[in-house]
Amino acid sequence: MTNSANSDAMNVDSLYQEIILDHYKHPHGAGLRDGGDAEVHHVNPTCGDEITLRVHLDGDVVRDVSYDAEGCSISQASASVMNELVVGHSVADGFATLDAFQALMQGKGQVEPDEDVLEDGIAFAGVAQFPARVKCALLSWMAFKDAATQATGAQAAGKDAS
Amino acid sequence: MSATYDVARVREDFPILQRRLAGDLPLVYLDSANTSQKPRQVVDAIDAHYLAHNANVARAMHQLGAEASEAFELGRTKVAGFIGASRREEVVFTKNASEAINLVARVLGDAGAVGPGDEIVISQMEHHSNIVPWQLLAERTGATLRWFGITPEGRLDLEDDPITERTKIVAVTWVSNMLGTINPVAEVVARAKAVGAYTLIDASQAVPQIPVDVAALGADFVAFTGHKMVGPTGIGVLHGRYDLLASLPPFLGGGEMIETVTMERSTFAPPPARFEAGTPPIAQSVGLGAAVDYLTALGMENVAAHEQAITAYALERLVEIDGLTVVGPKEAVDRGGAISFTLDGVHPHDVAQLLDSKGVAVRAGHHCAKPAHAHFGVQSTTRASFYLYTTEAEIDALVDSIWHTKKYFGA
Numbered sequence: 001m002t003n004s005a006n007s008d009a010m011n012v013d014s015l016y017q018e019i020i021l022d023h024y025k026h027p028h029g030a031g032l033r034d035g036g037d038a039e040v041h042h043v044n045p046t047c048g049d050e051i052t053l054r055v056h057l058d059g060d061v062v063r064d065v066s067y068d069a070e071g072c073s074i075s076q077a078s079a080s081v082m083n084e085l086v087v088g089h090s091v092a093d094g095f096a097t098l099d100a101f102q103a104l105m106q107g108k109g110q111v112e113p114d115e116d117v118l119e120d121g122i123a124f125a126g127v128a129q130f131p132a133r134v135k136c137a138l139l140s141w142m143a144f145k146d147a148a149t150q151a152t153g154a155q156a157a158g159k160d161a162s
Numbered sequence: 163m164s165a166t167y168d169v170a171r172v173r174e175d176f177p178i179l180q181r182r183l184a185g186d187l188p189l190v191y192l193d194s195a196n197t198s199q200k201p202r203q204v205v206d207a208i209d210a211h212y213l214a215h216n217a218n219v220a221r222a223m224h225q226l227g228a229e230a231s232e233a234f235e236l237g238r239t240k241v242a243g244f245i246g247a248s249r250r251e252e253v254v255f256t257k258n259a260s261e262a263i264n265l266v267a268r269v270l271g272d273a274g275a276v277g278p279g280d281e282i283v284i285s286q287m288e289h290h291s292n293i294v295p296w297q298l299l300a301e302r303t304g305a306t307l308r309w310f311g312i313t314p315e316g317r318l319d320l321e322d323d324p325i326t327e328r329t330k331i332v333a334v335t336w337v338s339n340m341l342g343t344i345n346p347v348a349e350v351v352a353r354a355k356a357v358g359a360y361t362l363i364d365a366s367q368a369v370p371q372i373p374v375d376v377a378a379l380g381a382d383f384v385a386f387t388g389h390k391m392v393g394p395t396g397i398g399v400l401h402g403r404y405d406l407l408a409s410l411p412p413f414l415g416g417g418e419m420i421e422t423v424t425m426e427r428s429t430f431a432p433p434p435a436r437f438e439a440g441t442p443p444i445a446q447s448v449g450l451g452a453a454v455d456y457l458t459a460l461g462m463e464n465v466a467a468h469e470q471a472i473t474a475y476a477l478e479r480l481v482e483i484d485g486l487t488v489v490g491p492k493e494a495v496d497r498g499g500a501i502s503f504t505l506d507g508v509h510p511h512d513v514a515q516l517l518d519s520k521g522v523a524v525r526a527g528h529h530c531a532k533p534a535h536a537h538f539g540v541q542s543t544t545r546a547s548f549y550l551y552t553t554e555a556e557i558d559a560l561v562d563s564i565w566h567t568k569k570y571f572g573a
């Protein structure tokens with residue numbers, strides 16, 4: 001690695017984009033709301049960041065994702081962006097967005113984000129260069145994946161039974 | 163600070179402290195409670211061992227084998243001398259402090275030392291390494307886990323004493339890796355002995371920074387880890403009273419821990435070999451021996467005095483910062499060189515990230531002490547920890563970067 005790449009990688013401004021700090025200070029959809037089709041609790045064992053998250057479905061559409069998160073700016077902002085990106089879309093679309101976000105996070109800075117898909121999520125491109133923070137950015141998304149999978153599973157089971 | 167203690171001179175022994183980080187910033191290493199840096203003397207000793215004396219120990223009947231065995235055992239002798247053990251055979255090498263504590267929990271359980279209705283006493287300020295092995299032992303045996311609480315100041319709460327006639331084991335840390343508190347372990351050992359309980363002291367943060375005399379302490383077991391005391395990773399120490407060790411069953415089975423083996427059964431070697439199955443950490447013993455020599459040459463009294471002075475200076479500077487709360491004793495009295503703190507409006511990860519961007523290396527998270535964090539109602543903290551090479555200028559750099567962090571996050 002060249003020196004300039006190295007200092008680039010360590011540039012915190014590329015991590016703490018304005019958009020991320022905005023989401024951190026004014027998170028979208030924060031708080032747990034009543035109801036919901038599945039609730040999960042995820043932790044990041046290395047640092048203790050936690051999230052309790054509920055997925056509220058309407059057929060196969062994600063009507064709401066409510067959550068109570070405790071963690072750093074990256075994990076909080078990521079939960080906010082996740083909420084924005086998946087609410088109002090189908091579960092399948094939500095999972096596709098998740099895949100795109102995960103690819104960006106795990107791409108070591110080599111993946112070019114698609115703004116049409118990720119919208120404000122592209123601001124997290126810089127996180128990929130801070131391996132210790134990737135888990136922070138993925139925490140809420142993994143919780144969403146888990147809860148949405150459980151919720152759709154429960155729905156399917158409910159249909160089978162009826 | 164001690165007139166005989168020259169930090170600048172000490173720092174010359176640690177080449178890594180000259181490192182420049184991204185942006186050509188000098189490294190300010192304030193994460194020594196996590197692992198300490200290593201002086202050239204330790205690295206050179208390991209180097210020389212591998213390059214000139216390497217062989218397996220005990221089983222090799224050749225000259226190199228004899229040299230390696232002698233070097234390995236010399237490490238044990240040095241460690242024994244350093245902690246005031248009455249016999250070198252009381253020093254058992256493990257891979258780290260965690261394994262040393264697990265060893266004790268396992269063999270005491272196998273020896274039937276605890277059962278249903280019995281109690282194991284720990285404290286709320288333990289590292290997970292001195293919590294989980296006891297939870298597992300309690301689960302295996304039907305014993306109950308009890309603990310000392312923490313006072314609002316961050317000290318061990320000795321008033322509300324969980325030690326009773328039912329207590330069979332008491333395991334407490336000497337120095338908290340999160341709060342920095344130095345506990346009155348002699349008092350705890352005395353109380354445990356009064357009810358006939360076994361005692362284990364987790365000295366992982368104590369041996370590196372204060373003079374330790376295990377014979378004077380009188381605990382049954384003392385555990386610590388090489389990498390926090392300028393030694394290498396991969397080696398830990400369990401000190402046990404010899405007669406007690408000799409009465410306990412083995413931990414892991416394998417080579418070197420036996421007396422004789424038939425297909426039906428085995429008999430076991432006396433301590434310490436009984437507890438050291440397989441090829442031991444040979445070069446690590448050499449390195450730890452060199453670490454102990456290094457610390458001895460500096461003088462543990464001087465190391466402790468430096469640690470105390472630098473901690474006092476850091477506490478004084480940190481409390482100047484509004485919005486910063488030290489979690490743990492705020493005075494440098496009975497206190498080691500680890501300071502955990504919160505900063506209003508900025509999460510510890512973000513603090514650590516911003517400090518790192520200024521070259522200041524600290525730890526953020528729960529520091530393997532989740533119950534202690536929960537007690538103070540915080541999920542995580544930022545921890546700056548100091549050691550024998552830490553300077554006041556580094557504390558100043560820490561304080562400056564915390565101000566920068568506050569500004570960055572508008573806190």
Ligand SMILES: Cc1ncc(COP(=O)(O)O)c(C=O)c1O
Nearest residue numbers: 258259260289291339366367387
């Ligand atoms: C108080 C205390 N006990 C135990 C340990 C465990 O040490 P190790 O990880 O080397 O086993 C540590 C350090 O992490 C510690 O600070």
